[in-house]
Amino acid sequence: MRPTPLTEQELLSRAHELAGFTLDELAVQAGMITPPDLRRDKGWVGQLLEWHLGASAGSKPVPDFIELGIELKTIPISYTGKPLETTFVCVAPLMGLQGVTWENSHIRHKLARVLWVPVEGERDIPLGDRRVGSPLLWSPSADEEQRLRHDWEELMDMIVLGQVEAITARHGEVLQLRPKAANGKALTEAYGANGQIIKTRPRGFYLKTSFTAELLTRAFLL
Incomplete structure (x- = not known):
């Protein structure tokens, strides 16, 4: 893995250097094997880019670039540059919610500064042939944060x-809450309708594609 970048500009420069390369080319440089598809290796593209960019967090619940406070998000895009799927942000807390506000929430912390890296995601392009696009370093505008906050609350x-x-996934304008688990057998505790404790599937916060499409459109004038 490359050394951790010391500044935002160094990180952004590295991300720009990756633009135009295929995932196969980047995998060879990193000494990794490209899987045939992402069905069993959903996080592989992110891990590959973390290696090239020098992300230091690993699986810890902190920003990928801890010292810079920057989260890395890869985003699969269509031929027209539109996001092909929602973007997972973090697991949603279902218990122990006293004192939790938008200001001190984990999701706000995760979205404070994000390095978006678009990657070709059309199914008919073999995984190794998919190219990395130009990066976008983003922080929510006042309007974007207000919309996120409204949905979160x-x-x-x-x-x-x-x-x-x-x-359901239809709740929220820009943010949605969906089950987040490898299978339906993983259960966690939550509040029931009468205040009792129930068992339910873990939930995760996801950014809707309409929201991430706005970010890419504005950045790249698609």
Whole structure:
């Protein structure tokens, strides 16, 4: 792995250097084997880019570039540059929510500064042939943060009121809450409708594709 970048500019320069390379080319440089597809290796593209960019966090619940406070997010895009899937941000807390506010929330911390790296994601392009795009270093504008906060507060209110099972992917304008687990057998505790403790699948916060499409469109004038 490359040394950890010391400044935002150094990190951004490294990300720009990757633009145009295929995943196969980058894998060879990193001494990695490109899997046939991402069905069993969903995080592989992110791990490959972490290696090239010098991310230091590993699997710890802190920004990928701890010293810079920057999170790395790869985003699969279509031929027209539109995001092909929602973006996982973090696991949602379902218990022990006293004192949790938007200001001190984990999700706000994760989205404070993000390095977006688009990668070709169309299914008919073999994984190794997919190219990396130009990066975008982003922090939410006041308007974007307000929209994120509004959705987060609405979703958290439903969790506190014991309505977690009633939340669907349609709730939220820019943020959604969805089950986040490798399989349906993984269960965690949450509040039930009558205040009792229930078992439910872990949930994760995801950015909707309409929101990430806005970011890319504005940055690259697609």
